[in-house]
Amino acid sequence: MxxxxxxxxxxxxxxxxxxxxxxxxxxxxxxxxxxxxxxxxxxxxxxxxxxxxxxxxxxxxxxxxxxxxxxxxxxxxxxxxxxSDPIAKHDTWADQAPNEHIVNKFTEAVIDNIRHSLGQLDIETFESSCELMADTDRSLFVVGGRITRALADYFFLHMQVLRKDVTHIQSISNAWPHYLLDIKKDDVIVIFDVRRYENSTLKLAEMAAEAGAKIILFTDQWLSPIAKLADHTFSLKIVVPSAWDSSVTTMLLVETIIADVQQRTWPETRERMEELEVMFDRTRFFRKFT
Structure with a gap:
């Protein structure tokens, strides 16, 4: 295969x-x-x-x-x-690579990833996950790994604007146990974990599940071991002609979920965004052109 x-x-x-x-x-x-x-x-x-x-x-x-x-x-x-490590992946691809330009080849691979992943997407899983993440009666925690922490940080930044009570769990293994103190039954923890799955992230998921948290997992087509603990799993295709896997499909789904949660929480979100803009104006955080 x-x-x-x-x-x-x-x-x-x-x-x-x-x-x-x-x-x-x-x-x-x-x-x-x-x-x-x-x-x-x-x-x-x-x-x-x-x-x-x-x-x-x-x-x-x-x-x-x-x-x-x-x-x-x-x-x-x-x-x-x-x-397989990045060097081994690149060697495998390089032996089979045709002569097309990398821009076209890479783009075609990403488009295929998106088409395949969305074709497999379970809408009920999507709706249920967004409903959980929009429920402000539940605390929301977000965590990623060595590579996926960039996705986790992006997701956290937007969720922090959309709703209250959002925590970004630092992926450093000697720091995350402290966050478990605040995870309660039925809270939501969003986990990003792709191949070369990290043992510390699995252990975090196991302990969060024991605490009764709802786990939403973003993973790849091979499925992180966390899938067996997750309430909802998004399995996304990430293969491209590179030594690195692609995050484009995952980012697409993340941004779609952000848009959905925004709609669900809009009255509260609008107030939070207006208040945030006032803070930006007072601190002159951004340049304004008049």
């Missing part, structure tokens, strides 16, 4: 409605510790899910594989992709 193809997780999600009860049970089992849960023998996979071996064989064919060996080969490629 190439990086442009659907992941096994995406195939399971898109085929879920067409699966039998036993196959759905198997699908849930595979997603609990994805993708490692599918790398054992077919007998072990069946036993872990509490289904028969023929059920495993039928389901992998139903989601598009010729058989169990091809299914496992796809999972192994995903494991390799999630742990």
């Amino acid at each position: 190439s990086e442009n193809a659907s992941t096994v997780a995406e195939l399971l999600q898109s085929s879920f409605d067409n699966l039998t009860r036993a196959e759905r049970q198997l699908s849930h089992s595979l997603m609990e510790n994805y993708p490692v849960s599918g790398l054992g023998s077919i007998t072990a996979v069946a036993q872990n899910a509490g289904v028969s071996t023929p059920t495993v064989a039928r389901m992998v064919q139903k989601i598009g594989f010729k058989g169990f060996p091809e299914f496992q080969a796809a999972l192994r490629k995903e494991v390799e992709a999630t742990i």
Whole structure:
């Protein structure tokens, strides 16, 4: 399976409605510790899910594989992709790169990422997530990792204007435990976590879940381990012809969510924005041209 193809997780999600009860049970089992849960023998996979071996064989064919060996080969490629470092990713791309200009090639990849991700977007998940983030009776926490903290910071800055009681959890592992003191049951924590998933972020998610917080996850097509703890997950395609993954699709969704939350909270948001503008004028924070 190439990086442009659907992941096994995406195939399971898109085929879920067409699966039998036993196959759905198997699908849930595979997603609990994805993708490692599918790398054992077919007998072990069946036993872990509490289904028969023929059920495993039928389901992998139903989601598009010729058989169990091809299914496992796809999972192994995903494991390799999630742990590959920037140099390895660039070398893989460079060997296969055609002669088109990078501007066109990169743009086409980003557009494909957007088209694929929006095609897989669950509107109910989107609506429910925005409703949670707009609920000012809940505290809202935002956290990112080494790379995704830039997305988290951007999201936090806008949410801080839109509504009250928003906290940006610093991703430094020796600092975030302090924030857990303030997380209450039914509060909302938005987490950004993409491949080369960070252990400290997973631990934070585990402890937040134990506190009863609602977790909204922005991740990639391979799914962060946090997905098994999240109430709502946005799985977005991030592959581009570069040593780095792309944040464009994630940013598009983030900005769309900001716009939706703004509509939901507009009376309060308008007052906050007007008050903020008065502060900017008093401090002369921005230049004004008259």
